[in-house]
Amino acid sequence: MNREHERPGFPGDTQAASTWPGRLLACPVVWIALLAGCAASRSEPADWPAIAPSNADAQAHGTARNVEPAVPDLSDRPSVRALLRLALERSPRVAAAREQVLAASEVSAIDSSLPDPKLLLGWYATSVETRVGPQEFVLGVQQGVPFPSKLRSRSELGATLARRQQVVYERAVRDILVEVLQAAHELAYIDEATEIAGRIASLLERYTTAAAQMDTASALSELFRAETQRAQLDNDRVILRELRAVEVERILALLDLPTGTPVGTPDIERLPPVEASFEELLRIAQAHNQELLEAGLSLEAAGLRTDLARKERLPDFTLGYTHIFTGDLPSSIGNPPGNGEDAQLFTLGLSLPIWANRNSASIRRAEALERAARAGRRDAALRLRMRLARAWFQVGNAQRLVRLYGEVLVPRAETAARTAEDLHTAGKGALAGTIETIAVLQNFRLAAARARSDYGQAVAALEAILGQPLWRRRSDEGGSK
Numbered sequence: 143m144n145r146e147h148e149r150p151g152f153p154g155d156t157q158a159a160s161t162w163p164g165r166l167l168a169c170p171v172v173w174i175a176l177l178a179g180c181a182a183s184r185s186e187p188a189d190w191p192a193i194a195p196s197n198a199d200a201q202a203h204g205t206a207r208n209v210e211p212a213v214p215d216l217s218d219r220p221s222v223r224a225l226l227r228l229a230l231e232r233s234p235r236v237a238a239a240r241e242q243v244l245a246a247s248e249v250s251a252i253d254s255s256l257p258d259p260k261l262l263l264g265w266y267a268t269s270v271e272t273r274v275g276p277q278e279f280v281l282g283v284q285q286g287v288p289f290p291s292k293l294r295s296r297s298e299l300g301a302t303l304a305r306r307q308q309v310v311y312e313r314a315v316r317d318i319l320v321e322v323l324q325a326a327h328e329l330a331y332i333d334e335a336t337e338i339a340g341r342i343a344s345l346l347e348r349y350t351t352a353a354a355q356m357d358t359a360s361a362l363s364e365l366f367r368a369e370t371q372r373a374q375l376d377n378d379r380v381i382l383r384e385l386r387a388v389e390v391e392r393i394l395a396l397l398d399l400p401t402g403t404p405v406g407t408p409d410i411e412r413l414p415p416v417e418a419s420f421e422e423l424l425r426i427a428q429a430h431n432q433e434l435l436e437a438g439l440s441l442e443a444a445g446l447r448t449d450l451a452r453k454e455r456l457p458d459f460t461l462g463y464t465h466i467f468t469g470d471l472p473s474s475i476g477n478p479p480g481n482g483e484d485a486q487l488f489t490l491g492l493s494l495p496i497w498a499n500r501n502s503a504s505i506r507r508a509e510a511l512e513r514a515a516r517a518g519r520r521d522a523a524l525r526l527r528m529r530l531a532r533a534w535f536q537v538g539n540a541q542r543l544v545r546l547y548g549e550v551l552v553p554r555a556e557t558a559a560r561t562a563e564d565l566h567t568a569g570k571g572a573l574a575g576t577i578e579t580i581a582v583l584q585n586f587r588l589a590a591a592r593a594r595s596d597y598g599q600a601v602a603a604l605e606a607i608l609g610q611p612l613w614r615r616r617s618d619e620g621g622s623k
Contacts, residue, residue, distance in 0.1 A: 217404040222326050225397070225408065229322045230315065232398040239314035246307035250300030254293050259285040262464070275468045275482045282464035284489075289456040299446040306439035313432035316606055322396050323602040326408040329389040331595035333407040336382045338588045339375060342581055346372045349577040410594075413601055415541055416612065420534050423608065427530055428523070430609030437515075437522035444508070444515035451508035455501050460491030526607065533604040540597035547590035555583035 214228060230236060264280035271277075350368040390405045418426075428434065463486070470482035495501060562579040565571030605612050 239311040254297035284462040287459040327598035437519040441515040444512040448508040462489035536600040543593035
C-alpha cells in the first residue's frame with residue numbers, strides 16, 4: 143500500500159473518515175469481542191433435574207394467561223388417589239418448589255462460566271507524536287480467567303445445591319400428600335361418625351318415648367337419662383358438622399379450590415397391617431428421609447465451600463489485547479519505515495492474593511460452617527430416630543385398637559344386640575335394656591371408626607418420616623423376586 147498519497151485523518155476530513163470503519167472492523171480486538179459475545183449467546187442450557195411432567199405445567203401456563211383451571215367435581219365420594227393427584231397438579235407449594243428446582247439447576251452453569259470480557263476504549267487528551275505517526279486512540283479487550291480448579295469447585299457446588307433443592311422439592315411433595323391423606327381420613331371418620339350419631343339419635347328417641355310411657359317408679363329417672371343423653375348427642379352432632387366444615391376447608395386449601403366447593407366422603411381403602419420392625423423402618427428412613435438427605439447435601443455443600451475458600455489464595459489471570467490506532471505522518475515530513483502502522487499489545491495479568499488476614503478469615507468461617515453442617519447432619523439423624531420411634535408406637539397402638547374393636551368388641555356387641563332384640567321380641571327383655579345394648583354397639587362402631595382414622599393418619603405420618611410410601615417397597619421387592 144502506498145502511503146504517500148494518503149491523507150492524515152483530521153476532523154472534518156470526510157475522505158479520511160470513510161477509512162475509519164474499515165480500520166475499526168479490521169481490528170482484531172473487535173472480532174475477539176464479537177466472538178466472545180456469540181460464544182456466550184450459544185451456551186448450552188444446564189440439564190434440568192428429573193421432574194416428572196404433570197398437568198401443573200399447563201395449569202401454571204394457564205394461570206399466566208389469566209385462564210382459570212376447571213374446578214373438579216368432588217361431591218360424589220372422591221377417591222384418595224384422585225385427591226392426591228389434584229394436590230400435585232394444583233398446589234402452589236409444589237409449584238413453587240418445582241420452580242426453585244429449575245432455578246437451582248442453572249447455578250452450576252452460572253458459577254462455572256468465565257466472567258464477561260471487558261472492552262476498553264481510550265483516547266489521548268494530548269496528541270502523542272511518534273516516529274511512525276500520531277497515536278489517536280486505543281481499543282482493547284480483557285478477559286478474566288479464574289484459576290481452573292476454582293471453576294471446577296464452583297460447578298460442583300452448584301450441582302450439589304441443585305441436588306439439595308431437588309430433595310426440598312420432594313419434601314414439599316411428600317408433605318402435601320401426607321396432609322391430604324390425613325385430611326381425607328379425618329373427613330371420612332367425621333362422616334361415618336355423623337351417620338352413627340344419627341342412628342344413636344333414633345335409638346334415644348325411641349328410648350325417650352318408651353320412658354315417657356312407663357308407669358313405674360323409675361320412669362322419671364329413665365326419662366331424665368334419655369333426655370340428657372339426647373341433649374349431649376345434639377351437641378356432639380353440632381361439633382361434627384363444624385369439624386366437617388373445617389376439614390373440607392383444609393382439603394380445599396390443599397387442592398387450591400375455591401371456598402364452597404362441595405366435597406363428598408372420601409373413598410378410603412382399607413390399609414393392611416404394618417408388620418415391619420423398628421430396626422427395619424429405621425434402615426428405610428436413613429436411606430430415604432428427605433430431612434436427612436437434605437442435611438447430608440448441606441454438609442457436602444459446606445465442604446465444597448471450605449475447599450473453595452482455600453482456593454481463593456490461588457491467583458487469577460487476566461488476558462488482554464490492546465490495539466493502538468496510529469495516524470500517518472504528513473508527506474512533508476517524510477515517509478519513515480512503518481509510517482502509520484498500528485501498534486498491538488498483548489498483556490497477561492496475575493492477581494496477588496496478599497491479604498492473608500482476609501483469606502484466613504474466609505477459611506475459618508467456611509470451616510466453622512462445615513462443622514455446623516456436620517453437627518446438623520448428626521442432629522437430623524438423632525431427631526429422625528426419635529420421630530420414628532414415636533410414629534412407630536402410634537401406628538402400633540392404632541393398629542391394636544383397630545383389631546380390638548373390629549375383631550372383638552364390635553362383633554361381641556353385635557351378638558349382644560341381636561340377643562337383646564330377640565328377647566324383647568319374645569317378651570322376655572325390657573325395651574330400655576335393649577336400646578341401651580344397641581347404643582353400646584353404635585358407640586363401639588364409633589370408636590372403631592375413630593381407630594381406623596387414627597391408624598390411617600398414623601401410617602401417613604410414618605410414611606412422611608420414611609420418605610416413601612410404606613407398601614411400595616414391598617411391591618417393588620416382590621416384583622424383583
